[in-house]
Amino acid sequence: MKMPKIIQFIVLSLLAYLFFKAPGFLLGKPIPESLIFMYMFFVVITILLVMTSTEKGTKELFSPIRALVEDPSKRLIRNVVFAVLPLIAIYFTYNAVKPSLEPPVELRATHPAPPATIKAYDKTFDLATLENPYRRLEKEDPAQFRQFVGEGGVIYFRNCFYCHGDKLDGKGHYAQGLNPLPLPFQGKDTIAQLQESYVFWRVVKGGPGLPKEGSPAISSMPAWENMLTEDEVWKAILFIYDYTGNVPRSWGKK
Numbered sequence: 733m734k735m736p737k738i739i740q741f742i743v744l745s746l747l748a749y750l751f752f753k754a755p756g757f758l759l760g761k762p763i764p765e766s767l768i769f770m771y772m773f774f775v776v777i778t779i780l781l782v783m784t785s786t787e788k789g790t791k792e793l794f795s796p797i798r799a800l801v802e803d804p805s806k807r808l809i810r811n812v813v814f815a816v817l818p819l820i821a822i823y824f825t826y827n828a829v830k831p832s833l834e835p836p837v838e839l840r841a842t843h844p845a846p847p848a849t850i851k852a853y854d855k856t857f858d859l860a861t862l863e864n865p866y867r868r869l870e871k872e873d874p875a876q877f878r879q880f881v882g883e884g885g886v887i888y889f890r891n892c893f894y895c896h897g898d899k900l901d902g903k904g905h906y907a908q909g910l911n912p913l914p915l916p917f918q919g920k921d922t923i924a925q926l927q928e929s930y931v932f933w934r935v936v937k938g939g940p941g942l943p944k945e946g947s948p949a950i951s952s953m954p955a956w957e958n959m960l961t962e963d964e965v966w967k968a969i970l971f972i973y974d975y976t977g978n979v980p981r982s983w984g985k986k
């Protein structure tokens with residue numbers, strides 16, 4: 733006996749589906765579900781096109797459906813089918829919109845652990861011992877220190893204030909479009925908590941230098957090693973502490 737067209741259609745579609753699923757089952761390398769969905773769309777359309785290319789084929793394919801709707805003797809299955817189909821639709825729709833009780837994935841750590849060393853400016857910096865070379869001038873040569881802070885201010889307003897703000901409050905005019913937000917240097921939550929070596933790492937390596945805990949957010953903080961000299965970075969750091977009245981953390985204090 734020849735297989736009815738509609739069964740052929742179902743069998744062919746199932747075979748195609750299994751074919752696309754096979755790499756997942758056999759090799760453990762599944763094709764993404766969304767891609768399979770796309771492939772299946774084309775496969776189903778193609779089978780339908782071939783099957784309905786003649787009038788006879790079309791009739792054969794759709795006659796069972798027609799019979800189901802029109803044939804008085806099929807009343808019972810008709811009613812069952814028309815009750816079950818909407819239930820299936822409800823099931824899938826509900827699953828698609830079901831609210832989830834899982835907390836949103838947001839693992840971003842504001843101050844992730846820094847690497848032990850960084851490579852920049854053709855050198856290796858050991859972050860555990862690295863210090864701002866100009867910090868000691870604060871006591872030893874205050875006039876020179878003020879000048880370097882001033883130079884740091886110029887560097888800041890040429891490079892950083894677009895994002896970190898002219899008041900260093902993280903509200904620069906680009907800030908609105910950025911996620912994560914640029915961090916404020918005012919207040920006690922950011923640079924006040926950090927050693928200057930940590931800040932140096934963050935400025936030099938920027939968002940691209942963040943370790944994995946920094947993801948999934950993509951930080952727009954640039955890697956300034958490409959644009960500023962080592963000297964300029966240290967001066968900008970002097971400035972952001974000085975302007976905000978914050979004192980960098982050092983090994984001596986808590």
Ligand code: HEC
Binds near residue numbers: 891912913922942
């Ligand atoms: C394009 C916008 C942008 C510019 C320009 C920019 N930053 Fe940032 N910066 C960010 C963003 C966004 C963050 C927060 C995400 C992160 O930590 O990477 C950040 C974080 C930082 C941090 C980390 C603070 C902390 O508490 O961990 C420091 C330090 C910093 N920026 C300094 C600077 C300096 C200095 C400049 C100028 C030389 C600068 N930034 C220029 C966007 C910017």
